[in-house]
Amino acid sequence: MLIDSHSHLYVDAFLEDIDAVIERAKEAGVEKIVLPNIDKASLQSMFDLAEKHPHYCLPAVGLHPCSVKEDYRSVLEGMEGHLGAEGIIAVGETGIDMYWDKTTLEIQQEAFRIQINWAKEKNLPIIIHSRDSLDLTISEIEGAQDGRLKGIFHCFTGNLDQVKKIRDLGFFMGLGGVVTYKNGGMDKILPYSGLDNMILETDAPYLAPVPFRGKRNEPAYLKNIAERVSELSETTYDEVIQKTGLNCLKVFGKQIHNNYI
Numbered sequence: 239m240l241i242d243s244h245s246h247l248y249v250d251a252f253l254e255d256i257d258a259v260i261e262r263a264k265e266a267g268v269e270k271i272v273l274p275n276i277d278k279a280s281l282q283s284m285f286d287l288a289e290k291h292p293h294y295c296l297p298a299v300g301l302h303p304c305s306v307k308e309d310y311r312s313v314l315e316g317m318e319g320h321l322g323a324e325g326i327i328a329v330g331e332t333g334i335d336m337y338w339d340k341t342t343l344e345i346q347q348e349a350f351r352i353q354i355n356w357a358k359e360k361n362l363p364i365i366i367h368s369r370d371s372l373d374l375t376i377s378e379i380e381g382a383q384d385g386r387l388k389g390i391f392h393c394f395t396g397n398l399d400q401v402k403k404i405r406d407l408g409f410f411m412g413l414g415g416v417v418t419y420k421n422g423g424m425d426k427i428l429p430y431s432g433l434d435n436m437i438l439e440t441d442a443p444y445l446a447p448v449p450f451r452g453k454r455n456e457p458a459y460l461k462n463i464a465e466r467v468s469e470l471s472e473t474t475y476d477e478v479i480q481k482t483g484l485n486c487l488k489v490f491g492k493q494i495h496n497n498y499i
Contacts, residue, residue: 239483244439248283251443263457274331277305298328303335330365364389415447428470
């Protein structure tokens with residue numbers, strides 16, 4: 239069960255060759271691709287791609303923290319209605335970003351809290367962006383967790399203490415191309431963390447793994463990520479695929495599981 243739990247295949251970077259990209263993903267053994275949304279403008283292209291590849295490209299609905307502006311409330315009100323659409327697999331991508339613009343922190347937090355409530359109300363997992371804000375996003379989930387929340391801390395690059403906190407919350411961590419980078423830091427984590435709460439992702443078209451670093455990322459490269467996770471966690475490639483695939487089933491539930499039975 240090789241599943242790309244985070245890929246933005248609907249963006250312009252794939253406009254000219256999306257069919258070939260998806261074909262390469264299938265040839266590489268990728269069985270599902272989750273499509274976290276970015277903003278209001280990207281919704282339609284995401285839905286169009288999911289409709290073209292039903293049961294393979296699985297859409298999520300959310301407002302990326304870097305897209306949170308002063309009109310975020312009205313944007314979220316417009317988005318909320320899409321949560322009831324058939325096939326929606328998660329809320330996201332949402333969270334807090336303190337790398338690009340700290341001046342919007344307060345409204346990012348409020349937008350995040352609104353989407354956390356969506357996840358609770360709709361019984362959907364939440365896909366969390368936490369660039370330079372991992373402790374803060376963990377704190378937000380700690381304050382909101384009432385047993386109804388589950389989801390993924392996307393692009394996890396934290397420490398072992400943060401691994402424990404995320405596990406204690408019943409959440410999972412997404413491992414992407416950074417695990418293949420020489421200075422990515424995951425060589426200090428994976429030998430000790432195990433795979434019990436780990437899943438795989440590409441974040442395509444961003445963060446391509448070695449040997450494709452600096453180029454456009456795509457789901458077919460998930461194999462390279464899995465191979466490096468295998469090396470760092472000192473386990474077999476097949477075990478990585480099995481454990482992370484089962485973890486995806488735990489996160490996303492019947493939306494993915496129904497396609498395996």
